[in-house]
Amino acid sequence: MSDSHEELRKEVVALLPRMRRFARTITRNREDADDLVQLAVERALMRLDQWQRGTRLDSWIFMIMKNAWIDEVRSRVRRDAVFLPEEAGENVGQAAGDWPADRQHVRMDVQRAMEQLSEDQRMAVGLVLVEGLPYKEASEVLGIPIGTLTSRLARARESLQAILAGPQGATG
Template sequence: MSAHDNLRQRIAELLPRLRRFARTVAWQREDADDLVQIALERALRAQDQWQEGTRLDSWLFRIMKNAWIDELRARGRRDEVLAPDGEQVGVSETGSLITRLSVEAAMARLPEEQRLAVGLVLVEGLAYKDAAEALGVPIGTLTSRLARGREALQRMLGDGEL
């Protein structure tokens, strides 16, 4: 298997995480799907720029973040975040859906820089160093954004544990 084929396989394995992060960033399913596609296209075109031994997920998250910023600029709607579209669920799933939607709505109200930090660290489980690298900011900036994001989420969700 060639190095490019190996890289493509590893990217394919990260698709569920990329989709989840795209939903954290874009909120609307169609925007998230488009964002994943744009990020994958950019990654495949730039695959020679990825350095073996570095975190592939951080590299892809950074590409996705930059693609989203480009998309917002192109649309002229910076900082507009839409609530997720409705889903049909059964009665037994209603409680967990309400909790999930409450968290998603609270996340949507966060400033973008806090939402991205929370999404990478708390949702995707990246280490602070890797999340800071993906966002292109110093670790101190990431931890500050993360702390402010956590505090805001706790206030919005009634001081519950996240």
């Protein structure tokens, strides 16, 4: 194996925490997220020669993840699989001890609000707001124009604010 491939493998490993976070954002299920990350890593490592030097490795891998998830959803629809809701109180992205007790409920509220977004909006939020990809690269990963991405983000932000405000927002 060439040194460049070995270096790329190390870069892929360094991306694992971000990949896992993005996978949990789009799958809404810990086990599905772990499977998606594994599949994406396998595909990326098998296709390292397809990655173009000078482009962002994270964007390339996120695109692999997005496409793999779309394939999985289509497959489940064909099998009439049922998506089970995530268990209440599951810690996504961090151990419960990493969050102060008064912040834990806020994190859970945000997680529940994210689950209510459409898949398109969750992917946009996951790539731009959670993973920090520039709009241009996120739009390329999703295969949509930047204007569509900004529209999805705006609608997602509005939805999240409305969901998080809840009934107390109208009275308080």
